[in-house]
Amino acid sequence: MLVVHQSSLALPQEPKHFDVFQEWPDGYVRFIYSSEEKNAQRHLSGWAMRNTNNHNCQILKKSCLGVVVCARSCALPGGARLQLRPAICDKARQKQQKKACPNCNSALELIPCRGHSGYPVTNFWRLDGKAIFFQAKGVHDHPRPESKLEAEARRSAIKKQMSSSHHSQKKRPLNSEAGRYHDSGSYANNLQNLPCMDGPERVGIITDTNFSIPAQSYPSLQNSDLYKASYDSASFQEDQLLPYSKCPNPRIYMPRPCSYEFGVPTFISSSPYPAFYKDLASPAIDADPLSLNGSHYNAVTAHDKSLDNPGRHYGLKSAWGKTGSGDRSDYGQMQTSVNHPYYVGDYPCRYGPSPSPIAPPLQTVITTTTKVSYQAYKPSTLKYNDNLCDMKNLQSYTHVAENVSGTIYSGMKIQEDIGMIKSALLYQHDPVPTKSEPAESVETYRCGPLLGNSYAEHEGETLRFESADY
DNA sequence: TCTTGCGGGTGCT
């Protein structure tokens, strides 16, 4: 299915369609946003990303800081876990870590992101004319922190409280803060709501609850209401219960992405959620970020052969060990779209929910080639039908959850589950992407997420993109 | 006070 032509250097055409802004991009994904998209202009991300100097003025690079959690992983009143957004500024972050857990007063701990072959997940941004190209590398191996807006909302709320209530309530800030975490499904998780999980194992598990879900489509961060809603405790509960109870799959989170490279992007139609990426073989070698000019892409995940993730904390390993799939070869972060069940490429990893598929040998070899041309086409979506899950139903749950609580967490999780399922299915049924291209990078792309923005027109159409460096 | 972006510089591979 994947076709890669590195030889082709044709310049990418100007994107006619833009992806809906993704607040939580995860996995090896690529999106093209309109230069009008404010969130994209600001290079926003739900993840705490700090600027990284890549000595390239053309491309803004950011790396993930991870998430701040309670060192004791205490459970908040609702059973959720504290997951703070790390301060971006080094100094501010140091201060932040010196503070005590608002819930139990124990120390706070920063869980670094090691989702990109042991290094933090990186995001690349490039403005090119009317489009803003985005590329993410790595799969976040930690829970989601508060989104930027949530963090800001919380701070302002605390300030308000502080100013409105005086002495007698001096203690409230802490409590209220804890309560907020508790209330917000987006950064507080309730283990009880993870029916699919094998079961929390220890501390590590907590993180699972909030694992990133591949970018879900999130129309806009600008919708502050969303966050306001997240503070509604009532909503929170619904949010938590609803989605999970319906979700048959556990969310398996791979501690680390496998290596990935760009090689063959496949364009699939647009999906509201980032594509699932798979990677095949080589150890993380990154090919040029944003090298794809106009391609609409979503990459897909990669797998690392090295299952071991040194530096990985929070019991991920143990969690994996339990998942029963044997090894942690399933790294998939499935970013899948309910609406667009296509997945390109093979899925080397085994997925928990579905019995370990046979992992094909690495079919894709990714190289560091900077110039790659891609051909994308939309794969058939039919194969997904009638599968393990009722995607439509799941999707509807997702929507419900989002509407109810305003948090995207629940829905995302579901989507991820769906993605996993899909990927598993694909893996099992679609041997296609098995082309091995030695020394060649192969990357699978999907069209950007879009509910309204569809690339349907690309169906069956082959798009070629130049992957020269942006 | 903090975020964000920039850029000099270092160390490793």
Place this chain on the structure above:
DNA sequence: AGCACCCGCAAGA
């Protein structure tokens, strides 16, 4: 050369 990362600076909220 590419990448990660440290540090400081400046602008802006």
